[in-house]
Amino acid sequence: NLLYKVVVSDDGRIKITRKSSGSIIFSTDLKKLIFADQYIEMRVLLSNNVVYGLSEHFDRFAKVGNRTKKYTILNAGDPVNYDMPLYGSHPFAMAYEPDAEGIINGEANGILLFSSSPMELTLLPNRVLTYKVLGGILDFIIFTGPTGLDVLQQKSEVIGHPMMPPPWSLGFHICRYGYKNTQHIKDVFTRTRAEGIPFDVQWAD
Secondary structure, eight states: OOSEEEEEOTTSEEEEEETTTOOEEEEEEGGGOEEETTEEEEEEEOSOSEEEESSSBSSOSEEEOSSOEEEEESOOOOSOOTTOBOSOOOOEEEEEEEOTTSOEEEEEEEEEEOOOSOEEEEEOTTSEEEEEESSSOOOEEEEOOSSHHHHHHHHHHHHOOOOOOOGGGGSOEEEESOOOSHHHHHHHHHHHHHTTOOOSEEEEO
16 A cells, blocks of 8 residues: 555656655656766756755755755854855755645655765756765665655654753753853853853853
């Protein structure tokens, strides 16, 4: 009782569609695959031009493919700048699917490229997501939902569940970049306590 249908054509096309609506979950043309030494490029047709995910970036939560947009997936840890990668690399995209009339119906799917290699993802206006990967293999995992929550639960079954945070980490925190020395940290601590501002943790970045 699969929710989806997989078609592999003789001309190298792979297409996964949802049986109930016919919506595209995953589609690619292997004739356009580039597989070279330390470089892989593959294009995937998405079910929607609005996707969620595509790594940690200082950007919109919903990534809208109304223009060509590139996302570098490479842990950085540099000061935050718009469109730049942050601390985590998660080559995962989730999209909601339209029905036959083009109306988003609440069904969703997800695509995970299970790779830690540096890569660049390009979201194009025609619902195409291009993967450019420096090495490794193409280990795609497709999550069929059918709801967005189902997709996220299926993903967590693959990559592991979040760790339960220690209680002290759930309180108020002070975190800043640029402490000069230990005395500077102590001064901030003392000043904050004197002002009656509650905090449980002070970080020295």
